[in-house]
Amino acid sequence: xxxxxxxxxxxxxxxxxxxxxxxxxxxxxxxxxxxxxxxxxxxxxxxxxxxxxxxxxxxxxxxxxxxxxxxxxxxxxxxxxxxxxxxxxxxxxxxxxxxxxxxxxxxxxxxxxxxxxxxxxxxxxxxxxxxxxxxxxxxxxxxxxxxxxxxxxxxxxxxxxxxxxxxxxxxxxxxxxxxxxxxxxxxxxxxxxxxxxxxxxxxxxxxxxxxxxxxxxxxxxxxxxxxxxxxxxxxxxxxxxxxxxxxxxxxxxxxxxxxxxxxxxxxxxxxxxxxxxxxxxxxxxxxxxxxxxxxxxxxxxxxxxxxxxxxxxxxxxxxxxxxxxxxxxxxxxxxxxxxxxxxxxxxxxxxxxxxxxxxxxxxxxxxxxxxxxxxxxxxxxxxxxxxxxxxxxxxxxxxxxxxxxxxxxxxxxxxxxxxxxxxxxxxxxxxxxxxxxxxxxxxxxxxxxxxxxxxxxxxxxxxxxxxxxxxxxxxxx
Numbered sequence: 001x002x003x004x005x006x007x008x009x010x011x012x013x014x015x016x017x018x019x020x021x022x023x024x025x026x027x028x029x030x031x032x033x034x035x036x037x038x039x040x041x042x043x044x045x046x047x048x049x050x051x052x053x054x055x056x057x058x059x060x061x062x063x064x065x066x067x068x069x070x071x072x073x074x075x076x077x078x079x080x081x082x083x084x085x086x087x088x089x090x091x092x093x094x095x096x097x098x099x100x101x102x103x104x105x106x107x108x109x110x111x112x113x114x115x116x117x118x119x120x121x122x123x124x125x126x127x128x129x130x131x132x133x134x135x136x137x138x139x140x141x142x143x144x145x146x147x148x149x150x151x152x153x154x155x156x157x158x159x160x161x162x163x164x165x166x167x168x169x170x171x172x173x174x175x176x177x178x179x180x181x182x183x184x185x186x187x188x189x190x191x192x193x194x195x196x197x198x199x200x201x202x203x204x205x206x207x208x209x210x211x212x213x214x215x216x217x218x219x220x221x222x223x224x225x226x227x228x229x230x231x232x233x234x235x236x237x238x239x240x241x242x243x244x245x246x247x248x249x250x251x252x253x254x255x256x257x258x259x260x261x262x263x264x265x266x267x268x269x270x271x272x273x274x275x276x277x278x279x280x281x282x283x284x285x286x287x288x289x290x291x292x293x294x295x296x297x298x299x300x301x302x303x304x305x306x307x308x309x310x311x312x313x314x315x316x317x318x319x320x321x322x323x324x325x326x327x328x329x330x331x332x333x334x335x336x337x338x339x340x341x342x343x344x345x346x347x348x349x350x351x352x353x354x355x356x357x358x359x360x361x362x363x364x365x366x367x368x369x370x371x372x373x374x375x376x377x378x379x380x381x382x383x384x385x386x387x388x389x390x391x392x393x394x395x396x397x398x399x400x401x402x403x404x405x406x407x408x409x410x411x412x413x414x415x416x417x418x419x420x421x422x423x424x425x426x427x428x429x430x431x432x433x434x435x436x437x438x439x440x441x442x443x444x445x446x447x448x449x450x451x452x453x454x455x456x457x458x459x460x461x462x463x464x465x466x467x468x469x470x471x472x473x474x475x476x477x
Contacts, residue, residue: 045213046188048180051447056411056476057371058182060175060442061312062324063354065346066156066198067333070380070396071404072425073111073343074126076143080423081110081382089383089424096427097401098150101381104397108424109384112340112391121415128347131355137415138358138367140475141406144419144428147378147435150398152199152331155377158435160204162464169455171439172322173207173214174464175446178453182319186286187217189322190315194222194304196329205324209457216324221287221311222304286314299356304328306353313360316370333376337395358408371445372408379403382425402428405438411445413477433472440469445476 072078089105097105115124119136132139147158154164161168169177172189181188191205197218198204205216289297289310300306305327312323327333327350335342354374361367380396380403402421408414420430440450443464450469454461 044180044184045211046176046181048182049178051178052449052452053447055179055445055447056369057409057442057445057447058369059316059320060172060322060371060373060446061316061357062172062322063309063350063372063374064198064324064326065333065350065374065376066326066328067152067331067335068155068376068378068380068398068403069333069346070111070335070339070343071143071402071421072380072382073113073339074128074347075124075141075404075406076421076425077115077124077126078111078382078421078423078425081108081425084108085110093422093424093426101150101397101399105381105383107384108382109394109396110382119415123415123417128343129351131351132358135355135358135408138362138408139406139414139416140408140412141404141417142419142433142438142472142475143402143404143417143421144430144432145375145379145403145405145435145438146428146432147400147403150378150400152334152377152398155398155400156198156200156204159375159377161206161208162436162439162466167203167206167208168462169208169210169214169464170205170216171442171464172205172216172324173210174443174453175322176214177207177210177455178443178448179321179446181321183321184319186315186318186320188320189214189216190320191216191218191324191326192221192308192311193218193326194308194328195220198326198329199331209462210455216322219287221308286318287311289314296356296360299359300353301356303349303353305349306356309353309357313357313366316361317364317366334398335380335395336397337393339380339395340392361409367409369410371410371412371442373405373442374407375403375405379425399426402426407475411476413475416475418472418475431474434468436465436469437472439464441472441475444471 072081085108087108089108094102094105111126113126113128115126116133117123118125118133121137123136123139123141125133125136147155148164149155149158157168158164160170160172162171172191176188189205202218205218207213207215285291289307292310292314297310300310305325308325312325315323327346333343333346358367358372361370361372379399381399382396384394384396402425418431419428419433421427422429443450443453450463450465450471454463456462
């Protein structure tokens with residue numbers, strides 16, 4: 001054993017242990033210093049940033065009805081269809097459809113659901129949404145949406161990322177890239193889903209060529225065993241020890257990074273580990289809806305969709321910038337058959353929670369700067385594919401040449417409808433709004449000129465709207 005000046009003797013094992021604790025302490029202090037820098041907005045790539053001009057919206061909650069909700073059964077009434085119910089679609093209308101859809105359309109099927117006017121605005125909404133209809137004066141219903149390809153994966157990518165084929169950063173990633181986040185201990189972009197991923201999976205919230213820190217963090221809120229974020233916490237280790245380990249890891253990673261300047265993948269990995277450590281307490285709190293008053297939980301409903309939307313509100317008030325809520329795994333709104341019972345179930349699942357979310361945001365003073373978006377990647381045809389034989393078996397096909405989304409909240413003119421489809425709810429006849437236009441408008445509400453929010457990649461400046469898009473000023477308050 002080595003001999004010390006004061007004749008104190010220490011074993012080699014003890015010496016190594018003391019050295020290890022010392023390195024851990026130094027590394028931990030280094031991590032704490034880095035955390036102080038994050039709080040000061042000095043180092044974190046997610047630190048809050050100013051937009052191009054004053055924003056109306058500080059955050060977005062995107063309610064995604066994956067699969068494509070039927071517009072003429074929900075928010076786009078077509079009384080003419082009732083007169084033509086059961087008749088074949090005229091050839092003149094059929095010729096306006098995309099080639100793949102010309103072969104699919106069949107007999108006209110009028111909506112079996114009644115529409116009525118609601119609120120002071122008299123906005124027409126289907127009987128399928130009785131609770132949401134109470135918020136009619138908050139809604140701006142865009143009935144003239146247009147997209148690219150009438151298939152789910154490209155449709156989802158178009159609606160989320162602005163391109164139906166090529167890998168492009170998602171809208172949430174662009175928002176986070178432009179604004180940063182107000183939450184130090186939670187991801188700035190969170191994707192909530194009850195159980196299982198939608199079609200196109202993680203490509204819907206990818207950051208693509210943007211740095212990885214801007215990618216969405218997806219969470220299954222109805223996960224088996226209640227473990228929303230797997231492996232977030234470590235059992236059998238004290239927090240102080242884990243903190244030292246993380247600090248030492250960061251110390252080593254920083255040295256690795258210094259030898260490889262400009263590697264954004266390392267920055268993203270280091271940031272992700274530190275965020276995961278901070279999330280161990282913050283995420284547990286944010287997702288614990290039992291902390292909400294019983295009355296609030298009853299308003300949302302004890303269902304997968306209700307819990308999803310309540311979590312979305314809790315994330316929004318904790319500074320998360322972009323929250324996306326999918327309805328379920330795959331494409332639950334893709335009602336090629338059994339539309340009548342299925343759409344009743346789908347709207348029944350979502351009506352009360354969406355109404356509760358709008359009420360909750362308004363009562364907390366958050367609706368003024370929270371943009372709420374509802375819609376899917378496409379709509380449906382006003383014809384049925386086969387039949388009709390049994391009313392509960394018929395369904396509608398995909399449609400992208402005229403469908404519906406709505407927005408509410410920050411900077412949106414409530415109690416209005418914009419755009420118009422023809423009498424068959426198939427083609428836009430007034431004020432078309434392409435997905436690029438929708439994206440440009442959302443970015444405008446977040447304070448950005450969509451032409452100037454760019455990222456240099458592969459020798460070119462990329463943007464969400466590519467070379468397209470216009471701000472739909474008519475729907476802004």
